[in-house]
Amino acid sequence: MYDLYGSATSRAFRVIWFMEEAGIAYNYHKFGPHAPEVRALSPLGKVPVLVADGTPISDSAAIVTFLADRHGQLTAPAGSVERAQQDAVLHQVLDEMDAILWVALKHTLLLPEDMRVPAIKPALKAEYARNEKNLAKRLKGEFLMGDKMSVPDIFATHCLNWAQSAKFANGIPELDAYLARMTARPAYLRAMELRQAAA
The missing domain is CATH 1.20.1050.10 (Glutathione S-transferase Yfyf (Class Pi); Chain A, domain 2)
Known part of the structure; x- marks a missing residue:
């Protein structure tokens, strides 16, 4: 289970769509950029932020790439x-x-x-x-x-x-x-x- 912070009207939409496409369970926390809850996880205050294994990950491309690699979904193998x-x-x-x-x-x-x-x-x-x-x-x-x-x-x-x-x-x-x-x-x-x- 992952926790995703951000608004679906932002680049967080990319992460939401990926997780829906890959069948990955997640909790969605609707927050805009620079909300205190977001800043507590990422000093930049940008969304989205994904919390995985208790660790926050920012940037939609980094998040989706991480999830794709971890779950082997929608991606070619790393190193190929x-x-x-x-x-x-x-x-x-x-x-x-x-x-x-x-x-x-x-x-x-x-x-x-x-x-x-x-x-x-x-x-x-x-x-x-x-x-x-x-x-x-x-x-x-x-x-x-x-x-x-x-x-x-x-x-x-x-x-x-x-x-x-x-x-x-x-x-x-x-x-x-x-x-x-x-x-x-x-x-x-x-x-x-x-x-x-x-x-």
């Missing part, structure tokens, strides 16, 4: 060439999609108004469009790594959804079809129930 390829796709999504969407969000809502630079948005959108095309080229079948779902699919789907709400999406047919497949999965829908309750 296939795992290195999988990790490369995961980092592509984090570096080229998640990071751009996060900067855009900060300059739209999160930074103090006097620190926001609205003029950066067109450059971010152009960069995201290029990177979105690169992701489409990664599709090797039903999923990013071929005929089996893996960790990068969770992160790519989360970012593609985020891009739609941020009006960054560019309507690439292959990615639209991929997103429709991923968001129809029963585990995704169960995770969405928590997200909708948290909204």
Whole structure:
């Protein structure tokens, strides 16, 4: 049993979806970033935080990778060439999609108004469009790594959804079809129930 701290409207959604997909039991504690309960576990105050064996683990990518390795779910074996390829796709999504969407969000809502630079948005959108095309080229079948779902699919789907709400999406047919497949999965829908309750 694990304890997950965070809101399903945040990157904690990725962890929730993974655990639902893998059939892992967990306790969900709904807290936003910097809540005292979160800061008690992680000095940065960021969510999600997973408590495993009494030890807190932060960062959604670190958490999901840890769980995938521990439970042998949605991942190639550590140390294999296939795992290195999988990790490369995961980092592509984090570096080229998640990071751009996060900067855009900060300059739209999160930074103090006097620190926001609205003029950066067109450059971010152009960069995201290029990177979105690169992701489409990664599709090797039903999923990013071929005929089996893996960790990068969770992160790519989360970012593609985020891009739609941020009006960054560019309507690439292959990615639209991929997103429709991923968001129809029963585990995704169960995770969405928590997200909708948290909204």
